[in-house]
Amino acid sequence: MPARLDGSEKQVRLVIEYDGTRYAGWQVQPNGIAVQQVVEEALLSLLGHSVRLVSSGRTDAGVHAFGMVACFRTSRGLPEQAFRDGLNRYLPEDVVIRQANIVPLDFHPRFDSQGKWYRYTLNLSPVRTAINRHACWTIKKPLDLQAMEKAASFLVGRHDFTAFRASNCSAKTTVREIFSIDIVQDGPLLYLDVRGGGFLKFMVRIIVGTLVEVGLGKRPSENVPLLLKHGSRVNAGKTAPPHGLCLMEVWYGDQTPCTVPLKNNLPKV
Incomplete structure (x- = not known):
């Protein structure tokens, strides 16, 4: 009742x-x-x-x-x-x-937010997954994870992310701040953990698509600063499929966001 x-x-x-x-x-x-x-x-x-x-x-x-x-x-x-x-x-x-x-009645879940953590999951197995098919993007070719880490480092900080937003994004400003991008391997799964103050439409998925292209050798790591500088969506990577993305956490005030350690010197898989 x-x-x-x-x-x-x-x-x-x-x-x-x-x-x-x-x-x-x-x-x-x-x-x-x-x-x-x-x-x-x-x-x-x-x-x-x-x-x-x-x-x-x-x-x-x-x-x-x-x-x-x-x-x-x-x-x-x-x-x-x-x-x-x-x-x-x-x-x-x-x-x-x-x-x-x-x-409190004056609390606002959007305007009081201090940041968000998104996780994108890649399956690096040469065989697609059945059980996790709705929760990851399968990449069957080897990825250069060190090149991906280098490319990701250029995205950390406050930048104009025009090149990393959907064409129909209605945000009034394209400037956003990314606090960190961690690339963490767990067996055949690769997690791309992106933490930032706010995100544009499709922003995380376009970042992932671009980093995957770097990992596949389709573009150099040094291409990422040029994307930020020139702001052309057509030159950035494909938009990664939605089912690999998960909103992990939104944090407020004095809360400390959950952290996942960054593994350096990751091998090629």
């Missing part, structure tokens, strides 16, 4: 994990089912009234999340754990609430 009114409005912050395979992205839209829509429908069932989620951003069709942050307001009286567990009873198997916390 819906929770009873307790007379005071509160804001609840959710950390949401989802497999984006069957969704048209995070944001509600007319051309397909969205993760936001599914969570809002679960909230209606739990609370007995409709709410609109305000999120830390959006993910595209097929992109996954381990740490999407979204908030809603309600006057229904529930303890924090009950918000989490109650919502999970109404959600499908590919969406789950990992955390639910009461936060």
Whole structure:
């Protein structure tokens, strides 16, 4: 049954994990089912009234999340754990609430964000994967990981990323700051961990596509500074497939983002 009114409005912050395979992205839209829509429908069932989620951003069709942050307001009286567990009873198997916390009413999941961590997963096996087919991009040819690390180093810092955004990106400014790009190998899997203050549409996927071309020897590492300087999307790499991308974390205030150690001197595979 819906929770009873307790007379005071509160804001609840959710950390949401989802497999984006069957969704048209995070944001509600007319051309397909969205993760936001599914969570809002679960909230209606739990609370007995409709709410609109305000999120830390959006993910595209097929992109996954381990740490999407979204908030809603309600006057229904529930303890924090009950918000989490109650919502999970109404959600499908590919969406789950990992955390639910009461936060101040002036907290904004997007504008108060200090940064985001995206992980792109490559499968370097010569054989495609069946179990993880919706969560990685298979590259069957060897990659020069040291060349990729060198190319990635040019992207760290505050730059104009015009060359690394979708043609229909509507952002008012193309200047963004990347805090770090770590390339970490785990058996046949290669993780590209990109942390930054904010990202343009398709930015991480275009970065990955460009770094893969460097790894395949299709462009030199030194080409990356030229892309940043001249800002031509047509000269950058292909946009990597969406299913390899996952929003791992959004952090706020004094929170320290999770870190993955950078392995130097990675061998060719």
